[in-house]
Every structure is written in C-alpha cells, then in structure tokens.
Amino acid sequence: MVPSHPFSRTVVLTSVAAALLATTACSGSAVSSAAGDAGAPLKIGVVVPLTGPVSETGKALQRGFELGVQKVNDSGGVGGEKVEYVVVDDAGDPATSTQLARRLIQQDRVSMLFGTITGDTAEAVSRVAEDAKVPFGTAILGDTEGCFPYSWGFGESTRQILEPSVPELIRTYGKRVAIAGSDYNYPHFYAGIAKEIVKSAGGTIVAEEYSPLGQTDWQPVVTRLKEAEPDVLLSMVVGADAVAFSRQAQQFGLITPKLGYDGAPLDSDYYPALSDLVNGRTHVVRWTDQLDDAESKKFVADYRAKYKWTQPLPEVAGNAYFGIQFFLAAAGKAGRNDGQAINTEIGRLRFDSPLGKGTHFEPANHLLQADMLETTIGPGGAYKVTRNLGPVADKVAKQGCA
Amino acid sequence: MDVLLAILSQFGLYGLLTLGVAIIFAALRVVNLAQGDLAMTGAYVAVTATTVAFGWRVLLALALCVLPLLAIERVLLRRPLADGLATMLVTWGVGMALRQGAELLFTSTSRTVAAPAGGTVELLGTPYPAYRLVSGLVAVAVIAGVLLVAYRTGWGLTMRAVADNPTMAALLGTDPRRMRSAAFVIGGMLAVLAGALYSPLLAVNPTMGFGLLVPMFFALLFSRPGALGTAVTAALLVAALAVLLRTWLTDTLADALFYIVIIGTAALRSRSHVRRLLSWSRRILSPARSS
Numbered sequence: 001m002v003p004s005h006p007f008s009r010t011v012v013l014t015s016v017a018a019a020l021l022a023t024t025a026c027s028g029s030a031v032s033s034a035a036g037d038a039g040a041p042l043k044i045g046v047v048v049p050l051t052g053p054v055s056e057t058g059k060a061l062q063r064g065f066e067l068g069v070q071k072v073n074d075s076g077g078v079g080g081e082k083v084e085y086v087v088v089d090d091a092g093d094p095a096t097s098t099q100l101a102r103r104l105i106q107q108d109r110v111s112m113l114f115g116t117i118t119g120d121t122a123e124a125v126s127r128v129a130e131d132a133k134v135p136f137g138t139a140i141l142g143d144t145e146g147c148f149p150y151s152w153g154f155g156e157s158t159r160q161i162l163e164p165s166v167p168e169l170i171r172t173y174g175k176r177v178a179i180a181g182s183d184y185n186y187p188h189f190y191a192g193i194a195k196e197i198v199k200s201a202g203g204t205i206v207a208e209e210y211s212p213l214g215q216t217d218w219q220p221v222v223t224r225l226k227e228a229e230p231d232v233l234l235s236m237v238v239g240a241d242a243v244a245f246s247r248q249a250q251q252f253g254l255i256t257p258k259l260g261y262d263g264a265p266l267d268s269d270y271y272p273a274l275s276d277l278v279n280g281r282t283h284v285v286r287w288t289d290q291l292d293d294a295e296s297k298k299f300v301a302d303y304r305a306k307y308k309w310t311q312p313l314p315e316v317a318g319n320a321y322f323g324i325q326f327f328l329a330a331a332g333k334a335g336r337n338d339g340q341a342i343n344t345e346i347g348r349l350r351f352d353s354p355l356g357k358g359t360h361f362e363p364a365n366h367l368l369q370a371d372m373l374e375t376t377i378g379p380g381g382a383y384k385v386t387r388n389l390g391p392v393a394d395k396v397a398k399q400g401c402a
Numbered sequence: 403m404d405v406l407l408a409i410l411s412q413f414g415l416y417g418l419l420t421l422g423v424a425i426i427f428a429a430l431r432v433v434n435l436a437q438g439d440l441a442m443t444g445a446y447v448a449v450t451a452t453t454v455a456f457g458w459r460v461l462l463a464l465a466l467c468v469l470p471l472l473a474i475e476r477v478l479l480r481r482p483l484a485d486g487l488a489t490m491l492v493t494w495g496v497g498m499a500l501r502q503g504a505e506l507l508f509t510s511t512s513r514t515v516a517a518p519a520g521g522t523v524e525l526l527g528t529p530y531p532a533y534r535l536v537s538g539l540v541a542v543a544v545i546a547g548v549l550l551v552a553y554r555t556g557w558g559l560t561m562r563a564v565a566d567n568p569t570m571a572a573l574l575g576t577d578p579r580r581m582r583s584a585a586f587v588i589g590g591m592l593a594v595l596a597g598a599l600y601s602p603l604l605a606v607n608p609t610m611g612f613g614l615l616v617p618m619f620f621a622l623l624f625s626r627p628g629a630l631g632t633a634v635t636a637a638l639l640v641a642a643l644a645v646l647l648r649t650w651l652t653d654t655l656a657d658a659l660f661y662i663v664i665i666g667t668a669a670l671r672s673r674s675h676v677r678r679l680l681s682w683s684r685r686i687l688s689p690a691r692s693s
Contacts, residue, residue: 183654211653214613219408220648243512243605251531273514
C-alpha cells in the first residue's frame with residue numbers, strides 16, 4: 001500500500017534522512033518548552049504529504065482529520081473552546097517533515113501533532129515530538145520495530161493484521177506460504193512476524209523474495225516464487241511496485257483464484273488498479289466504509305458530501321477521523337494545553353468508538369488495542385464485513401516505550 | 403528460454419527509450435531528461451482512452467504527441483540550444499510540467515490497463531504471457547525499422563550528417579533546424595510508444611518515468627554520440643545484464659552488482675589505454691575505406 005504502510009521510498013533516501021536527522025540532533029536545537037499557550041484554544045499541527053507520490057493518502061488522512069475536528073467543535077470543542085489546526089505539506093520527505101514539525105511547535109505553538117504517511121516521515125516527526133514533549137498521532141497501517149514515548153499509532157499493527165488472517169489463509173488454501181516484499185525495513189519486519197505466525201499455524205515458508213523499490217520487471221521474482229509452488233502468497237510489495245508485481249504475477253499464472261493472496265496490494269488504495277485481481281478475497285482491516293454503525297455512516301456521508309467522493313473511503317481516513325477524536329478526548333481530560341499532560345492522558349484513556357469499546361493504547365508499544373474486522377472485497381471496492389474479530393491484542397513490548 | 407524472453411521484453415522497453423534519447427542527443431547534443439515522462443504520457447493515453455481498442459490507443463498516443471513535441475522543440479529548446487546545460491534543464495522542466503500535469507489530471511494513484519492479448523503462449527515448452535511477447539516483438543521491430551531508416555535511407559544519412567557536423571551539413575544545403583525538429587519529434591515518439599506499448603505490464607502513475615531513466619542513461623553512457631547502432635547494442639547489454647543478474651542472484655544483490663558493473667565499466671572505459679584499445683579494435687573491425 002503505497003502509502004498506508006510505513007514505507008520509505010528508497011533505502012538511499014532513508015539513509016539521507018537518517019543522516020539529516022543525526023545532523024539536526026547534533027545541532028542542539030531543542031524545541032522543548034515552546035509548545036502550547038495556556039488559556040489559548042487548543043491548536044494541532046498536521047504534517048501530511050499533499051504533493052508527491054503519496055499525496056492521495058495524505059489528502060485522505062487530512063480529510064478524515066478535518067471531519068473529526070469538525071465533529072468535536074460542533075459538540076462544543078475542548079474546554080469550551082473551538083479546536084484550531086494548521087496543515088502543512090511535507091511532500092513525503094522526512095527532512096521537510098522535521099523542519100515543519102519544529103516550525104509548528106515553535107512558531108504556531110501547537111499542543112499536539114498529527115499526520116504523516118510514510119514510515120520515515122513518521123519517525124522524523126516522532127523525534128521532534130519527543131524533543132518538544134508534544135504528543136504525535138499517526139493513522140497509518142503497520143508499525144515499526146521502535147517506539148517513541150510521545151508517538152501513538154491509530155493504524156492496526158502488523159500482528160493485529162496477521163494473527164487473524166494467516167491461520168485462516170493456511171486453513172483455506174494450504175500450508176506452503178511464500179513472502180514477497182519491497183526491500184526496506186518494514187517488509188522485513190512484516191516478514192519476521194509473518195514467519196512466526198505461519199510456523200505457529202502449522203505452515204511452512206517456501207520462498208522469500210525482496211526487491212528494491214522502483215522495479216519495473218518482475219519476471220525473475222515471479223518465476224522463483226512460482227517454482228516454490230506456494231499455496232499462499234503474502235505480499236508487502238508496496239507503492240506502484242505493488243500494482244506492477246501483482247499484475248505481472250497474474251500474467252505469469254502465479255496469482256490465480258487457487259492461490260491465497262493477502263498483504264499490501266489488497267488495501268483499498270490499490271483497488272482501482274487491481275480490482276479484478278482482489279475481488280472476492282478476504283482482507284483484515286480495522287475500519288471500512290461498509291460498517292453500519294451510525295457514527296461510521298455519518299462520517300462516510302459527510303466525507304462523500306464535503307469532498308464529492310464517490311470511490312471507497314480509504315481506511316486511513318477512518319483511522320484519522322476516530323484517532324483525532326481520541327486525542328481530543330484526552331486533551332479534554334488533561335484540562336490544559338500542555339503537551340506532557342495530554343500525553344499522559346492519551347496513555348490512560350479508554351475511548352468508545354466504532355473501532356471498539358474501551359479502545360486504549362498498550363503502554364509497552366503505544367499501539368491501539370481495538371477491534372479488527374474480516375472483510376470480503378466486493379465489486380466497486382466494497383470491503384464488506386464478513387466477521388467481526390473483536391479486540392485483537394498486540395502487547396509485544398518495543399524498545400523506547402517498554 | 404525464460405531468460406531469453408525476459409531479455410527480449412526488457413530490451414524492447416529500454417531499446418525504444420534509449421534509441422529515442424540517442425536520436426535527440428545526436429541532433430540536438432542534449433540529453434532529454436523528459437524522456438521517461440514522455441513514456442508516462444503515452445501510458446496514460448493507453449489507460450484513459452478505453453473506448454477504442456488497445457492498438458488504436460497506441461496509435462492515438464503517437465498521433466497526439468507530434469504537435470506538442472514539435473512545439474516543445476521550437477518554442478523551448480531552440481533558443482537555449484547554444485548552451486547545452488540550459489537546454490538540458492529545459493527538458494527537466496518539461497518533464498516536471500508533465501508529471502505535475504498528470505498528477506493534477508489523474509492523481510498520483512497508480513492505474514493499470516488490461517493486456518489486449520490475455521493468456522499464455524507455449525514457446526519451446528515454456529508458457530509465456532502472450533502480450534509480453536507481443537510487446538517485446540513489436541518494440542524490437544520498431545527499433546530495427548528506425549535503424550534501417552537511419553542507416554539505409556537518404557533521410558537517415560542527412561540526419562547523421564547533421565549529427566556529425568551541423569555546420570558542414572548546412573553549407574551542403576541541409577537545414578539543421580528542420581532536422582533537429584524532426585529528430586526531437588521522432589525521439590519523443592519512441593518514448594511515447596514505449597510507454598503506451600508497455601503500459602499493460604507497468605503501474606501507470608505520474609512518476610513512472612523516473613524508474614525508466616536509469617537504465618536508459620546507462621545505455622546512453624556506453625553508446626557513441628550519433629552512432630544509433632551502439633545505443634541499441636548498449637540497451638541490449640544493459641537489459642541482458644539486469645536480467646541475468648536477477649536470474650542468478652537475489653534481486654537485492656543483483657541490483658547492487660548491476661550498479662557496480664555499470665559504474666566499473668564506465669570508469670574502465672574512461673582510462674586512456676582502454677579507450678585507445680577500443681578505438682584500435684573498432685578500426686580493425688571496420689577499416690576506413692580509401693574512397
């Protein structure tokens with residue numbers, strides 16, 4: 001999923017970003033104590049890519065966020081004041097994300113940060129948020145190995161996706177599982193967890209392939225995967241590569257209705273490009289626009305009306321909509337625009353929403369403990385709920401928060 | 403057999419792009435940095451004009467690009483031609499405008515187009531996707547046709563004369579400006595054709611041209627300016643190297659080794675004794691004629 005999984009566009013870019021971050025870290029330009037004016041309305045800084053390759057997902061997040069804030073403001077805001085926000089475009093570039101997050105804290109004096117799509121930009125903002133002691137919320141799917149004390153993820157974690165889906169795929173299609181991924185941190189992290197779950201479900205990994213981002217020809221990879229004769233293919237090939245890989249794997253006869261296929265290419269972001277290939281398949285998600293509770297329905301109707309949207313709503317929009325309401329509920333409990341106080345309340349809060357009853361963050365990894373849904377992809381991109389899996393816990397501790 | 407077919411398919415794509423950029427370089431002495439983005443525009447025509455059959459969409463893409471290419475060359479490239487760097491930057495700007503335009507029109511979400519020939523064909527016992535084979539063969543046929551025109555017709559001779567010595571060609575009655583326009587349009591059309599023809603195999607999005615630039619530039623690096631045959635041979639070698647490495651090794655290792663081999667070869671070629679050796683070997687293989 002391009003966009004939704006925390007991916008960096010190239011390994012080189014990640015290294016450059018890391019070098020830049022290291023440089024800024026060494027420069028000693030701490031941003032603490034600048035955020036949040038007492039008595040002033042609560043202000044949120046939104047860092048999203050509105051231009052560049054992941055801009056569509058960035059816009060979806062922004063729209064979900066804005067409707068979430070609007071809902072809170074319509075019900076009286078936080079502490080009797082309307083919530084304000086400032087949106088900035090990081091174009092999916094981590095160096096820009098760092099600069100913009102610093103500017104939002106120092107100049108715009110925001111009390112919380114929200115947004116980002118790619119993993120490298122999320123990490124960049126997480127570091128600034130930690131430095132300034134300002135909570136930062138993401139709505140992207142997937143998680144990373146590390147954890148930051150001021151960062152909170154509303155997207156489902158890798159375990160929350162794979163623990164219900166992998167055993168089901170093995171039961172339905174067979175025990176031989178192949179994994180394909182783009183060659184950067186997250187797909188390797190995803191594969192590590194997938195291998196663990198495949199093993200405990202009685203399956204075997206028969207092939208594992210990674211390819212650098214930007215690949216146009218998938219014949220060698222598809223040939224090797226086909227030779228392994230898998231029953232199930234888990235793919236964390238992301239971005240435009242997910243589309244080219246899936247399409248070429250289909251042309252070479254690897255992806256057929258007899259093969260269990262799951263992973264990033266089944267996310268709603270790719271539906272317009274891969275509809276014929278994913279229709280009828282099941283996919284585990286946290287939120288879908290097909291949910292029939294009143295709150296989700298109202299959100300979907302508002303989104304479609306306000307943004308003249310006719311396609312399926314991206315999941316990231318739903319995560320952002322309910323995620324920002326969670327954050328603002330915590331801000332209301334904190335009672336003041338102090339980042340540290342709000343952060344403490346985020347860690348304590350139990351929040352009811354269509355994502356689940358009493359949703360809360362696990363202190364050991366800052367991942368949202370919420371319900372998961374098994375959906376079946378139907379014509380027109382309708383991710384219909386076929387099974388409510390209930391709360392799927394992910395309590396595995398991570399360095400940085402444990 | 404699998405490997406040969408993979409090389410054919412990749413060579414078709416890289417060959418069309420490299421031959422196009424080599425023709426433009428020969429006539430204008432500028433590297434067209436918008437070549438990948440022109441391929442992207444061709445792919446978008448194939449994706450969007452779905453009311454007509456795929457073959458017509460490819461022809462439509464070619465027909466639609468002629469006037470814009472002519473306008474780009476006449477309006478944007480002719481004036482700064484005296485400064486090669488400025489012209490190259492103009493082509494970069496053209497590419498950026500095309501990318502932004504595509505993002506505004508179609509968003510950054512990837513699209514695909516159904517292959518006009520589905521299913522597989524059996525080749526010496528190897529099942530192979532039918533359209534992949536068709537696209538490779540069409541691309542190779544076009545490349546061969548363009549080379550035939552360049553080396554076996556009067557027009558090709560004139561173009562090569564302009565590429566070799568524009569002043570002398572002008573003194574002998576050839577209008578270099580007209581030839582440059584023609585070269586830019588033909589070079590650009592080859593990129594548009596590559597994008598449209600290969601669109602069923604690729605993810606079509608505004609930035610897809612970036613991924614196509616690297617192998618094309620590598621092939622251009624190993625060709626001699628004005629010698630279109632060497633550009634095509636270099637494209638074949640680059641395609642073969644990429645496919646063979648990815649067949650024998652994992653993709654990650656193959657990718658790293660691909661860059662090492664390319665950069666190593668380029669560095670080796672730049673050494674004076676290797677250059678002299680290559681120059682002598684060329685004279686031995688094709689000795690100068692006395693007449």
